[in-house]
Amino acid sequence: MELGNIYNGFKLLEENNIDEINSTGMLFEHEKTGAKLFYLKNDDDNKVFSISFRTPPTDSTGVPHILEHSVLCGSRKFPVKEPFVELVKGSLNTFLNAFTFPDKTMYPVASTNDKDFKNLMDVYLDAVFYPNIYKYPEIMMQEGWHYDLQDKDGELTYKGVVYNEMKGAFSSPESILFRKISESLFPDTQYGVESGGDPDVIPELTQQQFLDFHKRYYHPSNSYIYLYGNIDISEKLKFIDEEYLNNFERIQVDSQLNIQKPFEKQREVIIEYPISSTEKEEDKTFLSMNFAVGKATDDELYLAFDILEHLLLETPSSPLKKALIDANIGKDVFGSFEGGMLQPMFSIVVKSSNEKEKDKFKSIVTETLTKLVKEGIDKKLIEASINIKEFKLREADYHGYPTGLIYSMKAMDSWLYDEKPWEHLAFENILKKIKTALTTNYFESMIEKYLLDNNHSSVLIVKPAKGLAEKKEADLKKRLEEYRKSLSDKEIEEIINNTKLLEKRQTTSDSPEELTKIPLLSIKDIDPKAKRLPLEEKEEQGIKILHHSVFTNGIAYVNMYFDTQGVNEEQIPYISLLSTIMGKVSTEKYNYEDLAKEININTGGIRHTAQAYYETGDAEKFYPKFVIRSKVLLENISKLSQLLGEIISHTRFDEHKRLKEIIQETKSRMEMIIFDRGHVVAANHLFSYFSPIGRYEDILSGLSFYKFIVELEKNFDDRVEELVKNLQEVSKVIFNKNNLLLSVTLEEKDYEEFNKNFGSLYSELGNEYIKPTEYKFKFEAKNEGLMTSGKVQYVAKAYNFMKLGYSYNGSLQVLRAIANYDYLWNRVRVQGGAYGSFSSFQRNGNTFFTSYRDPNLDNTLKIYQEAGDYFKKFEADDRQMTKYIIGTISDLDFPLTPSMKGERAAENYIKHFTHEDIQREREEILATKVEDIRKFGDLVSDVMKQNYLCVLGNEDRIKENKELFNELVTLFE
Structure with a gap:
C-alpha cells in the first residue's frame, strides 16, 4: 500500500x-x-x-x-x-x-x-x-x-x-x-x-x-x-x-x-461513605493528595510519570510511601497515575487514617518531596523502577488480555486527543531520555514542577459515616412514595x-x-485435537524439573512449587502470611529497601503466593503449595538464583515494625478485594462448609485468613513473638529440597545455560524428611449472612456433586455456558437487575452459583433452586447446541502467552490432569447433546437441595431475610 x-x-x-x-x-x-x-x-x-x-x-x-x-x-x-x-x-x-x-x-x-x-x-x-x-x-x-x-x-x-x-x-x-x-x-x-x-x-x-x-x-x-x-x-x-x-x-x-483551567490554590473536598451500624469510625478515613499532570499527548511525561509513581509509592523502598508509613498516620499507602485522559492525574493515597491527620499528611508529602529534590533520589531506586517498567514493556504479557487490546487502549491515549495513535507504543527513544535520570536530576525536576510547584491539585478526604446508607435508603423510599402520591x-x-x-x-x-441471523461457525471450524502443552520431565541434583520449551524472547520464567503438606493445621494461615512477607523484609545480606531495588534492577519480578491444587476427579484430595514465580532475562539467571536463595534461606523475621506494616497493608488490600470481588469471596467461603480444599483455602487466604489478619493486627504487640516463631517454623518446614518441584519456561537451546547458573540455589534448601500432616477439618453448613454497608448483594449457593454420587464429564462445561449465558443471565441479570451471575462445575466436583452486584437476595436463591427443573426440561435445536459447544471451546482455546503455557502445564501436572484427560474432555464437549444437559438437571437439583448458602451484602437486607441464615456476621469491625 x-x-x-x-x-x-x-x-x-x-x-x-x-x-x-x-x-x-x-x-x-x-x-x-x-x-x-x-x-x-x-x-x-x-x-x-x-x-x-x-x-x-x-x-x-x-x-x-x-x-x-x-x-x-x-x-x-x-x-x-x-x-x-x-x-x-x-x-x-x-x-x-x-x-x-x-x-x-x-x-x-x-x-x-x-x-x-x-x-x-x-x-x-x-x-x-x-x-x-x-x-x-x-x-x-x-x-x-x-x-x-x-x-x-x-x-x-x-x-x-x-x-x-x-x-x-x-x-x-x-x-x-x-x-x-x-x-x-x-x-x-x-x-x-x-x-x-x-x-x-x-x-x-x-x-x-x-x-x-x-x-x-x-x-x-x-x-x-x-x-x-x-x-x-x-x-x-x-x-x-x-x-x-x-x-x-x-x-x-x-x-x-474541555481543559480544566488550572487552580490558583489547592482545593479541599470532603466526601462521606457509608459504614454499617456496628462498624467503628476510627481508622476508616482515606486521605489523598491529587495533581493534574500535563497532557496525555506528552509521550515522555506519560511514561515518566508512570515510572515516578512506581518509584515513589509502589515498592518497599519507595521514599514517599516509607515516610507516610513511618509517620503512622495510616495503615496502607498507595499511588495512582491515570494517563488515559486528556489531563492525566497523579494521586497519593493513605488508607485507614483519620480526618485529623490531614495537615500532617500534607506536610509529610511536601517535606518528603522537597527533601528528594534537594538531596536527590537514590540512583539505584531510579534504575530499579525504570528497569521493571522496561521489562514489562518488552515482555508485553498482559495477564490474559490480548496484547492487541492493550495496544488499542494505549493508542487511544493519544489518538483521541488528536495526536498520532503510535505515540505511546514506540517507547525506545522515550526510555533513552528517561534513562538520563541515572546521571541527572530528571525526576527531581519533575517532582518540583508537577508536584511541589503545582497549584492544580486537591486534597480529598473520604470519611466514614454511620447511618448514611440507611438515611439514603429512607430518603429514596420517601421520595418515591411522595412521587407515587403525586401521580394520577x-x-x-x-x-x-x-x-x-x-x-x-x-x-x-x-x-x-x-x-439464525446471528452468524455462527460450525463444529467443523473447530480443531478436534487439543493443543499439547510443552512439558518435559528432567531431574537435576535430586530436584524434579518440568521444562517447557517455547520461544520466550530471551526471558526465563522460573516457578518453584514447594509442598506445604508438612505444616500443621494451626499454622496454615502463617503459610499465606509468609508469602506476603517474603521479599518485603530484610535478609542477612540486604535490608528490605535494598532487596527491593536488587530484585527490580536484576529481574522482571519475584512473586510469592500460597495456594492449593485439587486432584482431578477427587472431592477430597488436594495438593497445598507455596509458589515462587519469577522472571528474568537469561543473562541474569545467576543473579536470580542468588536472590531467591537469599530470600528463601536468609529472610529475617525479627523486624517487628516492618512486620506490622505488612500486616496492616495486607488487611487493607483484602478489604478492597472483598468489596471488588464479593461474588468470588462468597462462593469460595461457601466451599469451606463442605470441601477439604475449600476449607484449607479459606484458612489460607479466604475470609478465615482475613479474620486471622484482623486479630493479628489488633493484638500485634502481644502476639509478635509467637508470630515470629511460627514464621520461622513454617519457613523451615516448607523450604526443603524434598518439597520442591521446579518449572522453567524457556527455549530448549537455553536450558543448559539456565541449569548451569541456577543450581547454586539448591544447596540453600533443607534436606531432612518432612512428615506430611493429615488435616482433620470439621465441616458444617454455617449458611452465613456476611453483613456490610454495601447497597447490593453477592448471593452464592454451592455443594460438591461427587459427594452425591455424580462424576465429572466434559459436558458439564457446556452446562456451565448454558447456565451462565441463558438461565442465570435471563433470570438474575435481565429480569432481576443484577450486574452478573455465574456458575462453576469443577473437575473435583465443587459447584457454585453466585451473583454480582445483585439488588435481590431471596429471589436469587429461589432462581438457583429452580435451575435443576429448567435443565431437566431444556430445549435446544442443533444450531443452538452448536452455539453452546463453540462458546465452551472458546474458553478452552484462549491463546496462552509463553509464561501461561508453562504455568498451565505445571498446574495440570500437579493435578494429574493429563493431555489424554484434556483430549477426552474436549471430545465430550464436542459430542454434547440436549439429552446430556437434561440428565444434569438431577445433579443441579441435588446440589441445590443441600442448601449450602452464603450471602455477602447489605446489613438491612440480610436482617430482613434472617430466617435463611444460621449465622449473621458483621464482616468489618
Whole structure:
C-alpha cells in the first residue's frame, strides 16, 4: 500500500514502523465520512478489532455507560434481544466486551479465527450504528433505569442493570475515592461528572436524552476504528466501507474535550461513605493528595510519570510511601497515575487514617518531596523502577488480555486527543531520555514542577459515616412514595403497563428466524485435537524439573512449587502470611529497601503466593503449595538464583515494625478485594462448609485468613513473638529440597545455560524428611449472612456433586455456558437487575452459583433452586447446541502467552490432569447433546437441595431475610 492512495474508500495517510512491538502502524481516513482507522500490522494470530467514539458526558446520569450496554441489545441486522450474549455463547472470541471511560466508549473484540473475527466485527458495527434503542424504549429501561410497579397497591422502586452496578460501585470506599478524585481536580469539564453514572442521578436520565446522546456521538465522523494482527487489511477495509461507512455522510460532530483551567490554590473536598451500624469510625478515613499532570499527548511525561509513581509509592523502598508509613498516620499507602485522559492525574493515597491527620499528611508529602529534590533520589531506586517498567514493556504479557487490546487502549491515549495513535507504543527513544535520570536530576525536576510547584491539585478526604446508607435508603423510599402520591390513576397505570411491557420483553424468547441471523461457525471450524502443552520431565541434583520449551524472547520464567503438606493445621494461615512477607523484609545480606531495588534492577519480578491444587476427579484430595514465580532475562539467571536463595534461606523475621506494616497493608488490600470481588469471596467461603480444599483455602487466604489478619493486627504487640516463631517454623518446614518441584519456561537451546547458573540455589534448601500432616477439618453448613454497608448483594449457593454420587464429564462445561449465558443471565441479570451471575462445575466436583452486584437476595436463591427443573426440561435445536459447544471451546482455546503455557502445564501436572484427560474432555464437549444437559438437571437439583448458602451484602437486607441464615456476621469491625 502506498501513501496517499485510496483503498476501498480509505486513504492511507501515514505509515510508521514500530520496532518495539514488531508492528507497522498504518493510519487511514475514510474519504466519505472522515472515520479514522488505525491498523497495527504484525504476525499475531490473535486479531483485534475495536470501534470507539469520543463521548464526553455533561452530567452524572451515566448516559455513556447505559448506552454502552444498550447498543448491544439488538440491531438492524441482528434483531435478537441480546446479540452480545449470543456471541459469547457461540463464538470463538478471545475477547468480547465494551468499556465506558470518562471521555470515550470502546467496543473491542478479538479472535484467532478469521471467519469468527469478521462475524464479531459485523455484529459490533451494526450494534453501534443501527441499535434497536429507537424501536424499544424497554432497552433503556432494562439496562439503565425504570420505575418498577407491579400493581396499584405495590411499592414503587427503581430497577436497572447499570443502576444496580453503580450502586455496587458506590458501596466501595476505594471506588468512591477514585471516582471523586477527577471530580475534585476537573470540576468544570467532562472529568468533573461520573460517566458511569451516580445512582442518585441516574434516574434523571430521560429516554429522549438517551437517544440524543447516541445521535450526537455515534457517527462515523466521530469514530476511531482499530485493527490489529495478521489480517487481510484490504478485505477488512472493503467490508467496513461497503457494509457500514458508505451509508453515512461526513458531518461535523462537536465532541470537543474541555481543559480544566488550572487552580490558583489547592482545593479541599470532603466526601462521606457509608459504614454499617456496628462498624467503628476510627481508622476508616482515606486521605489523598491529587495533581493534574500535563497532557496525555506528552509521550515522555506519560511514561515518566508512570515510572515516578512506581518509584515513589509502589515498592518497599519507595521514599514517599516509607515516610507516610513511618509517620503512622495510616495503615496502607498507595499511588495512582491515570494517563488515559486528556489531563492525566497523579494521586497519593493513605488508607485507614483519620480526618485529623490531614495537615500532617500534607506536610509529610511536601517535606518528603522537597527533601528528594534537594538531596536527590537514590540512583539505584531510579534504575530499579525504570528497569521493571522496561521489562514489562518488552515482555508485553498482559495477564490474559490480548496484547492487541492493550495496544488499542494505549493508542487511544493519544489518538483521541488528536495526536498520532503510535505515540505511546514506540517507547525506545522515550526510555533513552528517561534513562538520563541515572546521571541527572530528571525526576527531581519533575517532582518540583508537577508536584511541589503545582497549584492544580486537591486534597480529598473520604470519611466514614454511620447511618448514611440507611438515611439514603429512607430518603429514596420517601421520595418515591411522595412521587407515587403525586401521580394520577392514569399515570400509575402507565407505569404498571411499562413494567409489564418490559417483563414481557424480558421473558419472551427470540424467534428462531431472528436467532439464525446471528452468524455462527460450525463444529467443523473447530480443531478436534487439543493443543499439547510443552512439558518435559528432567531431574537435576535430586530436584524434579518440568521444562517447557517455547520461544520466550530471551526471558526465563522460573516457578518453584514447594509442598506445604508438612505444616500443621494451626499454622496454615502463617503459610499465606509468609508469602506476603517474603521479599518485603530484610535478609542477612540486604535490608528490605535494598532487596527491593536488587530484585527490580536484576529481574522482571519475584512473586510469592500460597495456594492449593485439587486432584482431578477427587472431592477430597488436594495438593497445598507455596509458589515462587519469577522472571528474568537469561543473562541474569545467576543473579536470580542468588536472590531467591537469599530470600528463601536468609529472610529475617525479627523486624517487628516492618512486620506490622505488612500486616496492616495486607488487611487493607483484602478489604478492597472483598468489596471488588464479593461474588468470588462468597462462593469460595461457601466451599469451606463442605470441601477439604475449600476449607484449607479459606484458612489460607479466604475470609478465615482475613479474620486471622484482623486479630493479628489488633493484638500485634502481644502476639509478635509467637508470630515470629511460627514464621520461622513454617519457613523451615516448607523450604526443603524434598518439597520442591521446579518449572522453567524457556527455549530448549537455553536450558543448559539456565541449569548451569541456577543450581547454586539448591544447596540453600533443607534436606531432612518432612512428615506430611493429615488435616482433620470439621465441616458444617454455617449458611452465613456476611453483613456490610454495601447497597447490593453477592448471593452464592454451592455443594460438591461427587459427594452425591455424580462424576465429572466434559459436558458439564457446556452446562456451565448454558447456565451462565441463558438461565442465570435471563433470570438474575435481565429480569432481576443484577450486574452478573455465574456458575462453576469443577473437575473435583465443587459447584457454585453466585451473583454480582445483585439488588435481590431471596429471589436469587429461589432462581438457583429452580435451575435443576429448567435443565431437566431444556430445549435446544442443533444450531443452538452448536452455539453452546463453540462458546465452551472458546474458553478452552484462549491463546496462552509463553509464561501461561508453562504455568498451565505445571498446574495440570500437579493435578494429574493429563493431555489424554484434556483430549477426552474436549471430545465430550464436542459430542454434547440436549439429552446430556437434561440428565444434569438431577445433579443441579441435588446440589441445590443441600442448601449450602452464603450471602455477602447489605446489613438491612440480610436482617430482613434472617430466617435463611444460621449465622449473621458483621464482616468489618
